[in-house]
Amino acid sequence: MNKWHNRFSVEEYVFGKEPNAFVVEAEHLISRGKVLCIAEGEGRNSVYLATKGHDVTAWDYAPSGIEKIKNLAAERGVGVKTELSDLTEVEWEEEKWDAIVHIFGHFPKPLFDRTMAGIQRSLKPGGLYVSELYTKEQLKYGTGGPGDLELLCDPKALLEKFDRYFVKHFFIGEEERIEGHGHTGLAHVVQSVFQKR
Ligand SMILES: C[S@@+](CC[C@H](N)C(=O)[O-])C[C@H]1O[C@@H](n2cnc3c(N)ncnc32)[C@H](O)[C@@H]1O
Numbered sequence: 052m053n054k055w056h057n058r059f060s061v062e063e064y065v066f067g068k069e070p071n072a073f074v075v076e077a078e079h080l081i082s083r084g085k086v087l088c089i090a091e092g093e094g095r096n097s098v099y100l101a102t103k104g105h106d107v108t109a110w111d112y113a114p115s116g117i118e119k120i121k122n123l124a125a126e127r128g129v130g131v132k133t134e135l136s137d138l139t140e141v142e143w144e145e146e147k148w149d150a151i152v153h154i155f156g157h158f159p160k161p162l163f164d165r166t167m168a169g170i171q172r173s174l175k176p177g178g179l180y181v182s183e184l185y186t187k188e189q190l191k192y193g194t195g196g197p198g199d200l201e202l203l204c205d206p207k208a209l210l211e212k213f214d215r216y217f218v219k220h221f222f223i224g225e226e227e228r229i230e231g232h233g234h235t236g237l238a239h240v241v242q243s244v245f246q247k248r
Contacts, residue, residue, distance in 0.1 A: 056114055065093065077181050077220065077242075176248065179244055179246050196234070
């Protein structure tokens, strides 16, 4: 089983039950339609989006995370479709999603490249890619995220990937993030809302 399954196999929600602040900020940009949350962990963002009336599917490869997503959705009285899904293998269907939400899912470069290509294939025209990721500067902050430079995001690489998209929002800089025990304190992040033309 993967390391995230072990990390999430505790009663507490490692990243808390409340949504990521950028998801809350960007929610009004997402039209009512099919929303996919990738690397969704324990469900805080997908459940929040479901409470706002979105039709939400959550993917993660940690079975314990999927269980927690289901429990949190039940606790909040909303429906979230869950799929145990490993991004190294997942099939990306063409033009399926109105929005894809990607919060602090950090991958080695080959998986990052695969995932970004999949997202672009799978968004409908007009669909949104919404993400908040730690930048490589985050190593100096020590307030969460991977301790491995390769896994942290290079904002320029992200912009290059989406160079054909309309940029609705793009931000690089410091944000305070208090999200369970997993993320605590001032952090260096890159936020994106890119729209497929
Ligand atoms: C830092 S957590 C973020 C969880 C969630 N997005 C949030 O903001 O609370 C990173 C997530 O990436 C998931 N992940 C890492 N590699 C993955 C892979 N190959 N396929 C699917 N999920 C993966 C982990 O299981 C974990 O839930």
